[in-house]
Amino acid sequence: MKHNRLRRTTGLAMAAALFAAAPFLSAQAQQQHAHVHGQLKLDVAVDGPTVVIDMESPLDNIVGFERAPKTDAEKKAVEDAVAVLRAADKLFVVDPAANCKLGPVDLRSGALGLGNPDPAEPVGHADLDATFSFNCTNASAAKFIDVNLFGALKGLRQIDSQIASAQGQFKRQLKRPAGAQASQPVRLSWGK
Template structure:
């Protein structure tokens, strides 16, 4: 990954995950987003001084409600609305307490881009989704969002609150979070009932 802050420290996190869940790498891979499990997203968080980086990865189904290329006006409107929401991350992650300003936003998904390419795989995607779900995750549409913030009052940033994200995207049932902050590394699963993670 091209973002240094996330690339270096998160290389160590499979060890943390293995310790936390006592799973081997195969089991961890099954639990991770690599399995493209609907309802489940992953979030990497790195807080270093005043710099906060977040990397969210989710099946498009969780955020948009479908994974096919947007052809109808209703589908296109839904994709556009989801993209607008993801482009306003301060509210989604409740970062106001840290006096954070968004410095960088990167959104990536087949749904946001090359519709012709997505169309080529649509029928195959529908078939694979039903019969060989885990073996062909490349046929599924994911949404990836990367955010970089500068937080003037990072010491006041006590927690990450994903309540608003769960509220706006109710198909998201749980988010696997891996965090590196002032107190070291930690991992946990957040849900609508337990949406907060302390730094």
Template sequence: MPPMPHLMLFPVALAVALATPAYAEEHHAHVHHAHVHGVAKLEVAVEGGSLSLHLESPLEGVLGFEHAPGNDKERAIVAQMRKAMANGSALFAPTSAAKCRFVDSKLEAPTLDAKPARKPEKQAKHAEQAHGDLDADFRFTCAEPAKLTGMEVRLFNAFPKMRRIDAQVVSDKGQKATRLSSKMRFLSW
């Protein structure tokens, strides 16, 4: 006597039912910037005589903390960081033969403008949930763009807590990704 066909159909039907739940709905595309302490991201765009840089870093890497300054010491650290970021020619050294000139920089760090925590030291112990990022843009113009082939990134000198920079260069030669560290500071394209 042959096996009853419906006994075989049942597990197949069950498997199909299990394979088609709306799992896609649980799979939200959370597009977060990676927030890893010590790791920054640098986007470099080379276009003719203009060199534009966009830096993203956890505040920890440039300040050592990630909350609005709550005392004089923290305010001084923030002021020093803002001063360093305003001096783009000390942070980035494009090929000298290209005669690039630092134009300006712009910094955004909403966390720093937030209301200061009442007791930042005490809060910091529990503040695993509190993170903050910084976005900074730097612009250079170069008189001899044909000679512009790279730049030294000196952020590691100014911000020793920064351990790694994932850099991405877009130029007329295409795209290039480079991982920088204090021992590997040159970006070439």
């Protein structure tokens, strides 16, 4: 995923945070297409009145395959997955202190014909990239997001996340909880 997708956010604080993270982001950009099944990446930017979540996942995590759907069952799986992703306020519950409402959802996948996908996406190893924007009355008050992806994506085992906020930059890793807990939200937290 290209980190310039955070362009929807503005402000000097975010620019300073991203410049400070440049060495880390550059190393990640070099590995942008080395995806691993069962893992996805989330980049969270808290800036001004918005919380923006960029997600990059192997398509297999989302629909169970990495190509255009062929059968009616595969087409139905894609339709269901797109509906789940568009209801992002169920997947990502931002700290209530921030008072956020879901804004635009941008889904991109060449294999699924969604949005403007990355033209460098390798054939046969398709990804789904998404940007979820939340409009908030007090975004800077956000200290966590309850993530419901493990319950929604049965093959997901791990989430690697980077967070840029006024409190600083953070790197977090979330693992699928065991047993019945797997359907419960997992808290992605930052700050003090």
